[in-house]
Amino acid sequence: MIRVCAVHPTSIAAELGLREGTELLSVNGRLLDDFLDWEFLTADEEFVLHVRQPDGEEIEYDIERPLGEPMGVSLDPPRIRRCANRCDFCFVDGLPAGLRDVLYIRDDDYRLSFRYGNFATLTNLKPHDVQRIIEYRLSPLYVSVHATDPTIRRYLLRNPTAPEILPQLQDFAEHGIEFHTQIVMSPGVNDGPVLRQTLSDLYDFGSSILSCSVVPVGLTEFSKHHLVREPTAEECRAAVALVEQHAQRCRRERGASWAFGADELYLRANLDLPPAEHYDGFDQVENGVGAVRWLQQRIESAPLALAAWADRRIGVVTGTAMAKLMPLVLRPLEESTGSRFELIPVVNSLFGSTVTTAGLLPGAALQEALRGRTDLEMALLPGESLNDDDLFIDGMSLELLQATLPMKLYPSKDFVDVLEAPLAA
Numbered sequence: 001m002i003r004v005c006a007v008h009p010t011s012i013a014a015e016l017g018l019r020e021g022t023e024l025l026s027v028n029g030r031l032l033d034d035f036l037d038w039e040f041l042t043a044d045e046e047f048v049l050h051v052r053q054p055d056g057e058e059i060e061y062d063i064e065r066p067l068g069e070p071m072g073v074s075l076d077p078p079r080i081r082r083c084a085n086r087c088d089f090c091f092v093d094g095l096p097a098g099l100r101d102v103l104y105i106r107d108d109d110y111r112l113s114f115r116y117g118n119f120a121t122l123t124n125l126k127p128h129d130v131q132r133i134i135e136y137r138l139s140p141l142y143v144s145v146h147a148t149d150p151t152i153r154r155y156l157l158r159n160p161t162a163p164e165i166l167p168q169l170q171d172f173a174e175h176g177i178e179f180h181t182q183i184v185m186s187p188g189v190n191d192g193p194v195l196r197q198t199l200s201d202l203y204d205f206g207s208s209i210l211s212c213s214v215v216p217v218g219l220t221e222f223s224k225h226h227l228v229r230e231p232t233a234e235e236c237r238a239a240v241a242l243v244e245q246h247a248q249r250c251r252r253e254r255g256a257s258w259a260f261g262a263d264e265l266y267l268r269a270n271l272d273l274p275p276a277e278h279y280d281g282f283d284q285v286e287n288g289v290g291a292v293r294w295l296q297q298r299i300e301s302a303p304l305a306l307a308a309w310a311d312r313r314i315g316v317v318t319g320t321a322m323a324k325l326m327p328l329v330l331r332p333l334e335e336s337t338g339s340r341f342e343l344i345p346v347v348n349s350l351f352g353s354t355v356t357t358a359g360l361l362p363g364a365a366l367q368e369a370l371r372g373r374t375d376l377e378m379a380l381l382p383g384e385s386l387n388d389d390d391l392f393i394d395g396m397s398l399e400l401l402q403a404t405l406p407m408k409l410y411p412s413k414d415f416v417d418v419l420e421a422p423l424a425a
């Protein structure tokens with residue numbers, strides 16, 4: 001059963017009388033478990049929908065609708081699939097106490113992997129899940145492989161019963177499922193020869209594996225430092241060398257890079273990022289792979305309302321990781337607008353200075369960095385540091401932050417979202 005949480009007023013669902021609280025029970029006699037069932041089982045032009053209204057009345061509708069016309073319902077969020085692993089580098093272990101409960105949930109959900117590109121380990125799949133992945137053709141999936149050697153992978157995941165990943169991927173690949181993969185590199189465990197082997201195994205697997213990224217393990221001051229450490233610059237350089245060897249080979253043999261290092265890997269290695277062409281279709285940009293080059297490209301190619309941005313003083317707030325690369329993006333913007341874009345790198349006061357990503361900046365740190373800056377007309381904030389309710393990770397709201405600061409705040413995912421819109425006076 002799935003519960004409706006909102007109905008679009010001019011939709012088929014509204015015409016039928018579905019409303020907030022309506023329970024969607026089955027389609028063509030098949031019980032509905034979650035949004036995947038709903039989307040896949042209602043994809044046809046005709047189907048029978050069985051619902052229970054909030055007053056308890058059960059109704060069956062024979063639905064005919066033009067193909068592609070949405071039903072117009074929003075559903076309650078799905079119950080999160082809990083993770084079966086206990087990785088030493090798990091971000092949840094690196095959280096300080098006292099944050100919102102939802103942040104402490106270890107999720108590992110193939111449905112969100114398909115829908116949003118979240119990485120999943122596939123270690124918690126039940127036979128029913130396997131069937132659904134195949135029946136609904138959930139492809140591509142984003143899979144955390146980490147190591148193809150089963151013993152090393154089980155060690156990394158701290159899960160002695162984790163199934164072997166290559167046969168698991170093979171079963172899905174035989175049904176046409178494709179994968180983007182990642183290797184979170186934990187030095188001394190899955191770098192060096194293990195990384196070489198993993199990259200080779202995944203490459204040799206064939207065309208069902210669309211890409212493979214290597215991401216250095218990231219820890220906070222609360223992480224299990226007695227069990228895991230971050231890689232050194234030298235270890236990151238060695239990993240980049242392996243990645244680039246595979247990318248070269250793949251470009252020769254398949255005409256695509258296929259293997260990628262996360263921007264963070266290059267940063268830690270003190271190496272220049274590859275050019276934009278290296279990143280194929282930027283398939284793993286949400287995973288921090290090619291994010292800077294993607295941003296540059298996006299700014300260069302977007303029709304920006306640059307005139308509106310002339311002669312302004314704009315603060316650009318980011319984490320300390322991107323701060324090193326941000327001049328690559330801001331310099332051309334300054335040249336084309338004549339405005340001053342002042343980079344404001346913010347140290348993470350919640351997780352400690354080792355957490356350098358902009359997405360985890362707490363509102364309190366942004367407040368501190370921008371307090372009293374009456375010289376700035378506006379500040380661009382990293383959009384990824386806010387959740388859907390406009391809350392920062394420490395629970396501060398954007399509204400509250402705005403009320404305490406003298407300049408206008410613009411959360412931005414990629415600059416273009418703000419720059420292409422004319423500015424509010």
Ligand code: SF4
Pocket residue numbers: 083084085086087089090091092106107108121157
């Ligand atoms: S797979 Fe590992 S890192 Fe991911 S949620 Fe589970 S324990 Fe944490």
